[in-house]
Amino acid sequence: MPVQPAALPALPHWPEPPSDLPAAVAQVKSAIRARIEASGRSVAEVFAVVERQVKAEVADIAAARDRGEEVWPVIDYADIAAGTVPPRALALLRRRGCLVVRGHFPREQAQSWDRGIVRYVEGNGFFESYRGPGDDFFSSVGSRPEIYPVYWSPPQMQARQSDRMARVQAFLNGQWKHESAGTRWFEPDRDSLYPDRIRRRPPGTDSGGLGAHLDPGTLDLWMTPENQQAFRHLFDGTVEQYDPWDAAHRTAGPQYPGTTMCSAFRTFQGWTALSDMDRDQGVLHTVPIPGAMAYLMLRPLLADVPAGDMCGVAVSKAFPASERWHSLLLAALSGIPDVRAGDSVWWHCDMVHSVAPVTDQQGWGNVMYIPAAPWCPRNERYAASVREALRTGSSPDDFPAEHYERTWPDRFQPGDLNATGRRGLGLG
Numbered sequence: 001m002p003v004q005p006a007a008l009p010a011l012p013h014w015p016e017p018p019s020d021l022p023a024a025v026a027q028v029k030s031a032i033r034a035r036i037e038a039s040g041r042s043v044a045e046v047f048a049v050v051e052r053q054v055k056a057e058v059a060d061i062a063a064a065r066d067r068g069e070e071v072w073p074v075i076d077y078a079d080i081a082a083g084t085v086p087p088r089a090l091a092l093l094r095r096r097g098c099l100v101v102r103g104h105f106p107r108e109q110a111q112s113w114d115r116g117i118v119r120y121v122e123g124n125g126f127f128e129s130y131r132g133p134g135d136d137f138f139s140s141v142g143s144r145p146e147i148y149p150v151y152w153s154p155p156q157m158q159a160r161q162s163d164r165m166a167r168v169q170a171f172l173n174g175q176w177k178h179e180s181a182g183t184r185w186f187e188p189d190r191d192s193l194y195p196d197r198i199r200r201r202p203p204g205t206d207s208g209g210l211g212a213h214l215d216p217g218t219l220d221l222w223m224t225p226e227n228q229q230a231f232r233h234l235f236d237g238t239v240e241q242y243d244p245w246d247a248a249h250r251t252a253g254p255q256y257p258g259t260t261m262c263s264a265f266r267t268f269q270g271w272t273a274l275s276d277m278d279r280d281q282g283v284l285h286t287v288p289i290p291g292a293m294a295y296l297m298l299r300p301l302l303a304d305v306p307a308g309d310m311c312g313v314a315v316s317k318a319f320p321a322s323e324r325w326h327s328l329l330l331a332a333l334s335g336i337p338d339v340r341a342g343d344s345v346w347w348h349c350d351m352v353h354s355v356a357p358v359t360d361q362q363g364w365g366n367v368m369y370i371p372a373a374p375w376c377p378r379n380e381r382y383a384a385s386v387r388e389a390l391r392t393g394s395s396p397d398d399f400p401a402e403h404y405e406r407t408w409p410d411r412f413q414p415g416d417l418n419a420t421g422r423r424g425l426g427l428g
């Protein structure tokens with residue numbers, strides 16, 4: 001008989017980032033090991049279960065690639081809108097945890113938004129006033145802006161509060177289990193309009209890309225009580241029951257603070273293409289295995305990782321996926337197919353992702369970052385600061401305090417919100 005979780009030794013936790021990180025890492029790791037062992041299984045045995053599952057997925061991805069198939073699922077917006085998504089496409093979305101939505105917006109609409117953003121930033125003298133990158137999250141970001149710290153352009157808000165966006169977000173949120181143990185963890189049909197930035201990468205760009213990393217948190221993933229609950233099956237010997245699509249305990253606690261962090265719970269991260277982008281032009285890649293989070297969470301417990309090291313995870317920096325600790329996962333890195341302006345791209349919030357390097361990029365690489373962030377206690381709390389940022393044209397709290405748009409007269413105003421926008425910001 002398995003030991004009941006309540007009878008297992010409790011884990012220490014740190015609601016705030018601990019001051020002595022290596023000591024806290026060593027402490028929580030040995031406590032997790034003791035908890036797993038008290039369940040009657042060894043850490044090696046539990047990790048082997050996860051490794052087998054991940055290896056099977058990596059092999060499936062390699063086989064699909066060898067057959068010349070697209071690794072990323074692709075679903076037409078029209079099928080999402082009509083409720084006619086083929087069961088095979090749905091199954092592949094659940095398996096791979098990522099998706100391209102074809103024709104999410106008409107191509108002309110996306111191109112017109114792209115031009116609208118250019119008018120907005122140029123008309124407000126953004127390039128003359130740009131002071132360099134405001135965060136230290138990724139050291140590879142250069143001094144010329146590729147990521148614009150612009151949040152309140154009319155095109156961004158029009159996309160965020162559009163019916164088409166709401167429909168796709170509800171479809172994606174619906175892939176998650178949002179109710180369990182008598183708790184409704186989030187509202188799948190109501191998004192919280194999480195404001196993020198835009199990227200405009202011009203033709204001819206040479207870019208080193210962005211290393212493989214993930215965004216759901218850092219050391220807080222092991223160290224806060226909410227996350228210890230969310231990942232409970234990994235830590236109590238019931239690893240077979242771990243479900244990457246279960247939102248239980250994920251929608252209450254925030255992340256440890258950092259210069260660029262995400263206070264919101266996102267079911268999927270995503271962006272909408274504002275230009276056509278070919279697959280070999282420095283595009284997004286993911287490790288399309290949602291369950292790989294179990295591997296990432298348990299790998300630091302193995303004996304070859306130094307006691308005070310969480311496989312390189314620190315606070316205030318992106319969670320790295322590295323050849324040293326995660327080479328099995330990185331073998332599955334798969335790029336998006338060619339996308340056209342108006343398509344959108346989505347990936348499960350826990351998944352490893354990277355941006356490939358490019359030399360002499362052909363065409364523009366322009367996107368608006370718009371995730372699926374359903375209404376839940378965590379997102380409701382953050383929405384209060386979003387309302388204030390919208391009112392004053394400020395950079396939202398999760399981002400560096402650059403505030404370029406405060407004096408820009410043509411930014412989107414609260415009075416321009418439609419019913420979806422108001423609901424998303426908690427205004428009715």
Ligand SMILES: [Fe+2]
Nearest residue numbers: 213214215353
């Ligand atoms: Fe990221």
